[in-house]
Each structure stands twice: as structure tokens, then as C-alpha cells.
Amino acid sequence: MVAATRGSAANEVDLGCMGLVPDRSTAPLVVAPEFADFYAATFPQLLTQLHAFVGDRAEAQDLVQEAYTRAFARWSAISRFEDPVGWVRRVAWNLAISRWRRARRLLHWRRDLTQPDVEGPDGLSLDLTRALAKLPPIYRQAVILHYVADLPVRDIATLTGAAEGTVKARLHRARTMLNELLSLDDRRSGNG
């Protein structure tokens, strides 16, 4: 991949119309097409994962955008990685975990609010996200990485810093808890 560069190469995106005046800083001033492609191809996946984790799309979007911002500043190196999206995913998840720790009480307060089971503004059912919100964060992270990111246990263990056996145990408990929560939810809504 080609790193985001400074200057006025022909294949670079012209950001002059966006008020991005080149300066003498070391940070890239324009977005290289390769980064734009990478961004467009991987952003929705990460957004979905973080959305499932934090339960709020806007907050998840901020986290993912921040991860891509950090990737942009180091794109010349990250673009040479074997799995650039893995770097961004790890940053995004770290940001999410850190933010969750800082705002733990607030998040609990928000998720404990009794909300009617209605479809969200984007058409997504809230039952899964509400059930996920009731899982412990480490279980929630494991199950999201397994089902949403489709990561194998080994990669989940690498990303979370836990042993594979621990990840398997977390997945098992998370599945059990989710099934109970969702079946209970279904019974309440008369679906089951």
C-alpha cells in the first residue's frame, strides 16, 4: 500500500476545497486513495462491532473514527502491516474499553434505563444490543469478536490478551447468558 503523503501528486485527493491548507508539519496533509479505500472497506465492520459493544451508534462511530485518525497519522507504517485492519481494530477496541472504564457508572445508568422494545431509528432491533449490554464487558467483547468480527478464538485471545481457554470459557458463558436473556426477552414480547 502507498502511504498517505504530502504534496500534490496527481493521484492524491485534492483537499483544497475542504480547507486543508498544506503546512510544513510532518503529518500527512491529504488522504491518499489507498487509505480512503481501506477506510471505506473496513469502517462499517468495525463500527458494527463497536456498536454492539457500546450500544450506541454515535459513540461507536466516534471510537472508530478516532482509531482511523490514529492510523492515518501512522499510515506509512501501518500500510505495510500484514493486517492493517487488525491494528485499527485493536486501537478501536482499546479505546472502547478505556472509555467504558471511565464512564462505567454512566453507561450502567444508561443501559439500566427501561426502554420499550421498539426498532431503532436505523431499523435495528434493540433486543440484541440490550442483551449484550447486560453481559460483563469481557464476555461481551468475546462474543462480539466471535459473531460479528468472525475472528477465530486464537485471534480473540491475541487481541484481548487472554489465553485461548479463557476465551472459550468466556464465549461459552456469554452464549449461555445471551440465550437466557434473549429467550426471556422473546417470552416477554410474545415471540417465543
Place this chain on the structure above:
Amino acid sequence: MAERDPLRERFDAFRDQSMRAARPPGPESIPGVLRRRKRRRLTAVAVAVAAVLALAVLPTLGNAPRPPDPSISDTPAPIRPSAPTSAPPTTIITTTAGPPGAQAGGPATSTTAKPSKCATPPDGAAYGDPYVYGSEVLNGVPYSIRPADYFDQCPAYRLRFVEARYVWDRNRQLIVLASTTERYLTKASPTVPAPNINTLPTPCGEGYVALQTTKPIPSTIPNSVQDTPSAYLNLLQKHATAAFSFWHFPTSTENRNNPSCTPSPSTPQTSPTP
């Protein structure tokens, strides 16, 4: 047939819906975000550096040298006595001022003490390192202030000197003040000429002192001290600081043995300074 994971269907549905609904804000704003962050970091660093510098500099400002404050009393410092380089007449005492109570003509001491503050030294106390050249005074060499940079440190300083001449009274019972001359040493004129002592009539006794003082100097020298070579200086230093002195007063016995020094009706040449 393997059992289908019920959670898989829910997560797949969630993922499909979320992916469709995802509207990335786009990477175009990222460079601007980075630039703003860099600007904020630089500003924060500049503010931090300024704060550190301020904290480092401000405490030292309180210890910075202050301009001369004449209202502050100075700490007396020893002055430099000197001895004649050539043998003067035996009855001539050429001395310099010393600390109050010091014996004139005592062991020579030297100091480089400088006045720490610009203030009028207290009367009767030494005030740094005033000039005294010993026998050089006899040759009319001007006297001045030492150290030489005294007035550099205290440019507004005016040091009052009174040159006083003492003689016998008409009955030769008391040494009385005959005349005074007031002088000021300043940065512009840090020296004053010494009197030509060689022209002073001294057969029967005469004294000449330069005193730094702000008070009237004694009009008489009591009998109790007049015959002691340095007692007069101790007396005067209760009132002033003697920069130098020429003192030649034969004792009463010597005067009685000198026919030319019999009591005469002569009067002091000038009125004493109040």
C-alpha cells in the same frame, strides 16, 4: 445435521443491518483533526514552558539587586588604617579612622568589605573603607573613598566630611575647635584635597582632623584626653568618623617647659561650627 446456533442468526441479522446502516463520516476530516490536535499540543507545550519559566524566574526577582535606598541604615564595616611611609615629626600622628573605640595607629588591617546598602553610615561608625593615605596626606594628596566603586554602587550617595582644626585655648587648659570646613564626597567628585599641613603652625600644638559626620563636632577636647595620643580620636569618633588626623599637642608639662608656649591671650581663629 448440525444444530444451528440461534445466536448466529441474530448476530448475522444485526451485522447485516448495522453494515447497511453504517454511514462512515469519511476520512477527509482526519487531516484537519490531526492539524488541530497538533496545534493544541504546541499551544499546551508553549503554555507549560511559559508557566515553568515564570515559576523559575519569579522567585529570583525578589532577590534581585535593588536600587540604593538611602533610608536603610548601613552596617558598619571596618576601614583601612594606614601607617606613614616616611617618618613624620614625632609629635605628628597621622592616623586613619577605625571602628569606634579602635586605637589609632594600631596594627594595620585591611578589608575589602563593601557597603552592602547605600545608606548614610551612622555617625561615629566606620562606613566601609574610607580613604586614608597616612603620611601621603601630609603632602596634600586628595583623600577619597575606598573602595573605589563605592559610588558606583551608591551613585546618589553624598558623604559629608568636616575638616576641623583644633588649637589650645588662650589659657592652654583646653583644646578647642578653631575652625571647620565642610566638604561632600560624591560620585562626581569622590575626592577632596587634603590640607597642606606643613603650613600649619604647630610649635605649641595643633590638631587637624577630617571627620565624616552629620552632627556638630565637639567644640572642646577635655583635659582628660588631650595628652593621650589617641584619646582624642576615640573621643571624636563618638561623634564622627575620622578619616585622617594630624594631631600635635605637646603635653601640659612640655608646654610649661617651652617658653614660647606660655599661655597667651590668643583666641581661636574662627568661631566653632555649631
